[in-house]
Amino acid sequence: MRARTNLNTRTTLACLALAGAAACGDAAANGPATSASTPAAAPAVGPAAFTDYDGAAVAGGPGAGKRFGIGSAAARTAIAAMDRDVGPDGAELPPGRGTVAEGRTLYTAQCAACHGLNGEGNEPTYPRLLGRVADAEGFKFASDPKLPHTIGNYWPHATTLFDYIRRAMPHPQPGSLSDDQVYALTAYLLAQDDVIADDATLDAAALRAVKMPYADRFRPDDRKPTAAPAAARP
Amino acid sequence: MTTPPKLTRREMLAGTAGLVGGAMLTGLPLEGQAPEPAPAVPPDATKLQGAPTAPLGARSPFEAPTRAPSGATTGSSLTPLQDLSGTITPSDLHFERHHAGIPALDPARHTLTIHGLVDRPLTFTVDDIRRFPQVVRTHFVECAGNGRAAFRAPKPEMTAQQVAGMLSTSEYTGVPLATLFREVGVRPEASWFLAEGGDACVMTRSVPVAKAWDDALIVWAQNGEPLRPAQGYPLRLLLPGWEGNINVKWVRRLELGTRPWMTRWETSKYTDPMPDGTARQFTFELDAKSVITSPSHPDTLARKGWHAISGLAWSGRGRIARVEVSTDRGATWHDAEFLSRPEPKSPVRFQYLWEWTGREATLLSRATDEAGFVQPTRTALIAERGLGTDYHFNPVLGWQVARSGQVTFFAET
Numbered sequence: 001m002r003a004r005t006n007l008n009t010r011t012t013l014a015c016l017a018l019a020g021a022a023a024c025g026d027a028a029a030n031g032p033a034t035s036a037s038t039p040a041a042a043p044a045v046g047p048a049a050f051t052d053y054d055g056a057a058v059a060g061g062p063g064a065g066k067r068f069g070i071g072s073a074a075a076r077t078a079i080a081a082m083d084r085d086v087g088p089d090g091a092e093l094p095p096g097r098g099t100v101a102e103g104r105t106l107y108t109a110q111c112a113a114c115h116g117l118n119g120e121g122n123e124p125t126y127p128r129l130l131g132r133v134a135d136a137e138g139f140k141f142a143s144d145p146k147l148p149h150t151i152g153n154y155w156p157h158a159t160t161l162f163d164y165i166r167r168a169m170p171h172p173q174p175g176s177l178s179d180d181q182v183y184a185l186t187a188y189l190l191a192q193d194d195v196i197a198d199d200a201t202l203d204a205a206a207l208r209a210v211k212m213p214y215a216d217r218f219r220p221d222d223r224k225p226t227a228a229p230a231a232a233r234p
Numbered sequence: 235m236t237t238p239p240k241l242t243r244r245e246m247l248a249g250t251a252g253l254v255g256g257a258m259l260t261g262l263p264l265e266g267q268a269p270e271p272a273p274a275v276p277p278d279a280t281k282l283q284g285a286p287t288a289p290l291g292a293r294s295p296f297e298a299p300t301r302a303p304s305g306a307t308t309g310s311s312l313t314p315l316q317d318l319s320g321t322i323t324p325s326d327l328h329f330e331r332h333h334a335g336i337p338a339l340d341p342a343r344h345t346l347t348i349h350g351l352v353d354r355p356l357t358f359t360v361d362d363i364r365r366f367p368q369v370v371r372t373h374f375v376e377c378a379g380n381g382r383a384a385f386r387a388p389k390p391e392m393t394a395q396q397v398a399g400m401l402s403t404s405e406y407t408g409v410p411l412a413t414l415f416r417e418v419g420v421r422p423e424a425s426w427f428l429a430e431g432g433d434a435c436v437m438t439r440s441v442p443v444a445k446a447w448d449d450a451l452i453v454w455a456q457n458g459e460p461l462r463p464a465q466g467y468p469l470r471l472l473l474p475g476w477e478g479n480i481n482v483k484w485v486r487r488l489e490l491g492t493r494p495w496m497t498r499w500e501t502s503k504y505t506d507p508m509p510d511g512t513a514r515q516f517t518f519e520l521d522a523k524s525v526i527t528s529p530s531h532p533d534t535l536a537r538k539g540w541h542a543i544s545g546l547a548w549s550g551r552g553r554i555a556r557v558e559v560s561t562d563r564g565a566t567w568h569d570a571e572f573l574s575r576p577e578p579k580s581p582v583r584f585q586y587l588w589e590w591t592g593r594e595a596t597l598l599s600r601a602t603d604e605a606g607f608v609q610p611t612r613t614a615l616i617a618e619r620g621l622g623t624d625y626h627f628n629p630v631l632g633w634q635v636a637r638s639g640q641v642t643f644f645a646e647t
Contacts (some may be wrong), residue, residue: 067417070365071356074347079355082347082487085428085438088496125306141507142620145386149502154513157496164498168334168435171308175436218505221517225551226606 086163090208093162096179097203100196103188106181110170119150119192130192139217152193156218158210162186183207272296299327302395307335307434310377312399315527321372321546321574321581323402325457330464331377331400333499334434337484341460341468344432346414346452350490353419360468363452366409366417371451371474372580374548376401376520378477378504378625385612385627388645390634394530397631397643401525401548403581404465406472408453411446420446424490428497429471432486439480440494441473445518449474449579452485475550475579476518477626479504509620520550522609523628524557524584524601535639538592543570548581549603556602559586563596564611564630564647570599590635596644598632611647 086092108117115121119130128148136147141154151161166182168174177185187202196202196210273295276282293299299318303311310331313323323329330336341360349355377400384397424443431437441450451472454461461467466483473481479499494500494516506514524547529535543561547554553576558567570584584599601609610618612629634644 064412064416068366068413070362071358071417072362074349074355074357078357079347079349082430083349083489085430085489085495085497087491087493089493125308139507139511139513140622141513141624142509142511142622145622145624147622151502154502156501160496160498160501163438163495164502167438168498171334174334174434217512218501218515219512221514223514223517223519223521225519 084163084166086159086166088157088159090159090204093159093204093207094179095204096183097201098180098182098184098187099201100184100187100191100198102181103184103186103191106177106185107188111185114171119189129189132193139214150193151189152195152213154214156212156215158186158190158195158207158212161189162207299324301327301329302399303330308333310400312395313402315394315399315401315525315546316530316533318527319583321403321583322457323404325404325459325462325465328375328402328404328456328462328465329377329400331379331478332433332464333437336463337433338463339432339468339484344468344484344486346469346486346488348414348418348488348490350427350488351421351424351492352415352490353421354417356418358414360454363409363414363469364454366413368407368409369451370405370407371449371472372403372405372577373472373474374401374403374579374581375472375478375481376523376548376550378479378517378520379627380478381627381629381631382624384631384643384645385615385629386621388631388643390642390644391531392643393532394525394527398523398525400478401546401581403548404456405458406451406453407455408451408472411450411452411471414452415443415446420490423492425492426490426494428487428489428491428495429480429482429485430487430489431466431482432484437479437482437499438495438497439482439499440497440516441471441480443490445473445476473518475520475552477504477520477550480518504625506619506623506625508623509618517626518550520548520626521628522549522551522554522601522603522607523547524554524599524609524630526559526597526599526632529597529635529641530633531641531643533641535590535635535641537639538590541588541590543586543588543597543599544573545584545599546581547584547599547601548579549601549605549607550579551607552578552604553580554582554601555604555606557582557584558600558602559584559588560598560600560632561588561595563644564598567600592637594637595635596632597635598630598644598647600630612645613647 114126115129119128121128128150130150131148132150132153133148136153141147141149155161162182165185166177183202186207187196187200190196190210191198191200195212299314301311301313303309311329313327313329345357345359346363347355347357380400381398384392420443426440426442427446429439429441453470453472454468456462456465461470466485469485471482471485500515506517508514524545526543526545528544529541535541543559547557557570559570560567568586570586573583573585576582609628609630615629630647632644634642
């Protein structure tokens, strides 16, 4: 079960031992086929420590300190065609707008078949989207697996809804909706789940301003790597 | 994984296959179970020529392990842990969990683009990726939802496959992501990157850049051959030890930035509600866990005497340091032996030899990793996170052995 150390790794290891990573990076002969266009070694840009199976950290992994000149410049247009993600600050939101009323029409036509007329879903395959109930308010989901998660009572960011619908829905024709339609559907789902007003219109600025009811409930992992929960031992 | 796996017809069939396997192990046909017709074999195989060579190998007709697929494009299929030995999962039995089916990708056209906070945005073909210095690593991938049904609603008739079958292990070949990040010149201010897949949901997850400088890989091969389509062919992001979903399959784009993107898969899904009314997010490392795979339901112990209790133990934080086995529901514990070398973020196969006296017994296993984390009981896990916790289930579980030798699932730890 030992990891096989290939020639490059060994070379790098030897270089590390002998002369330090930077010197090895400059010695083109140590790397795999390099061409005249190979750029000079770039300065290391992070605390690179590639964990080796044998416990010794091989800083940066095989070929550390090296640039190989492999790959081609990414075309702006190619990046733009893929780069459609929208983060929580909504910085990347596109132009466009849509109303709750437009969203209702779209939802009935393109979403209700799977997610239900009232967003109740058809679990387990088709997730519930809507339907906040009093019992499930207050973010008590840990106590009862049956409490229904909905967009309004769980999702921390409205931008996520926009991003996800635009990228993945409707399930049979992902990516087929215009930005206006995505704004409208986002508006409809947020209004139906009592996050925004029933007569709202969403555009980039309005969506950025939406605050989800339970946004402040999410917190990063705080587990301790060393200790199991109290009373772990049977 | 929002769906607690139901016992589908196919799973029942898989269960039947397991049953037959178990019966073969013990050499006894099981009660109430018509024995399957045995494959035809000559009375004496030394007296006639065997089968000729063939382009592709196949399993013995006596062995028919199967995954238990839910049958949906947003579904899952589980590894038949009870049928496997050692630590590697045969590639055709690796578990699946897809959010929009398995895309058909041409390796000649698929590319990986790295952009955002980098000095040189670059696009790599699959051939480009394979030109970098390679590494070979054995790691598990485990779905964050593995064992949800066994945790929330355990039933005696659950199999190892249903209890823990969203765990699979492969030997991967790939390039350290650090190598690619140096190639594009990741800027010092970049703290997160977005990984995006080329499937029909264009799956996205946010990853701290530190993972790239640690042990993240872009892999293209699994168990000596190109990745299976269901495992991300032609390229997959592999983040050793981290919850399955973030190991983005069919990876086509990495964007460097300064904050997580809060994608659907790290907000609506893969977050853990906590009893204090919060939800834990970005719970990446999978804590130490173990499962006994033999004996397991639906096996029946045919006779008293020595039995090898065997299973798998793994941790997303490093090596497994210790596995203990109890045969008396946790009253006493015994160190199991390792049958394979413990490697970081890679399962170890353990074994404990046990003499069954014919009395009722409860077999449990408990893993401790090198960081000192001890696999918790189900009671402790519920106390810490609640029964409604949605992912990351690693309670101590096991098997109840009846006087009859019948083995059923046991979760009340």
